């Protein structure tokens with residue numbers, strides 16, 4: 001079944017927010033997009049979402065594939081304190097997926113675009129060879145931040161308070177349910193949501209940047225233990241976390257019996273896409289517990305040195321070893337164990 005590329009592009013344009021306006025002077029339909037900066041700075045990222053690596057075509061609904069592909073890419077823009085503005089979509093699509101599957105995927109993508117304030121400015125489509133070929137989405141996202149206020153990873157200093165948003169481990173719990181092939185069970189449906197449809201703290205990121213409150217920030221994509229180690233390495237500092245303060249996902253007893261532990265999921269589970277940020281001690285009281293629907297928890301403090309330690313209630317403080325998601329160490333597989341090994 002052949003499909004004309006022009007027709008495909010027209011279908012995408014009709015379904016996804018893509019009208020010109022704001023920074024977008026010229027969008028879909030020409031050879032390239034034209035943007036007009038408005039005095040701030042651009043923040044740029046791209047992210048791949050690949051069948052059999054990041055999602056499984058028979059498990060993940062097309063709606064969730066579209067939503068999550070854009071959420072993942074946009075998360076890195078939010079993590080800089082920038083406001084998401086424009087995105088480009090490159091799509092490698094097998095012929096079998098150009099019908100209903102594509103429409104449903106675009107629906108999820110559009111919802112994410114509206115929620116995060118993004119307009120599609122263009123992209124590229126190609127047919128994926130193979131029977132059926134692997135599907136690939138590549139999202140390039142551009143955000144805008146006030147001049148000099150992008151929040152990097154390298155600014156944390158000893159004494160800074162460490163904060164995270166949301167409950168940690170929820171996306172991993174959803175993935176564990178998928179990996180154990182229990183995703184069709186009604187009682188677990190609600191628990192799948194953070195894995196299928198991650199939410200982003202867009203307004204919080206922009207506020208932290210505007211108010212100059214955060215000394216360092218990143219998104220939680222690969223698990224707290226791994227991501228905090230990265231932030232500490234970039235800032236040349238260590239950290240002490242308080243175990244009892246970690247806002248862990250609540251695991252139902254039936255899943256705890258299968259070995260799924262709340263603290264382990266919260267420390268090492270990936271893909272939550274919340275924010276991890278540090279705030280100088282004197283500014284920390286300005287951080288609220290909830291900001292426009294996003295819960296915020298203080299989990300520890302930055303210290304001198306290079307070690308990250310987890311302080312438990314009884315005062316023990318073992319080193320926290322990074323055991324989150326490593327792309328080159330683990331693959332998305334039903335046959336293997338859960339990807340954190342937790």
Ligand SMILES: [Mg+2]
Pocket residue numbers: 075076079218219221
């Ligand atoms: Mg990131």
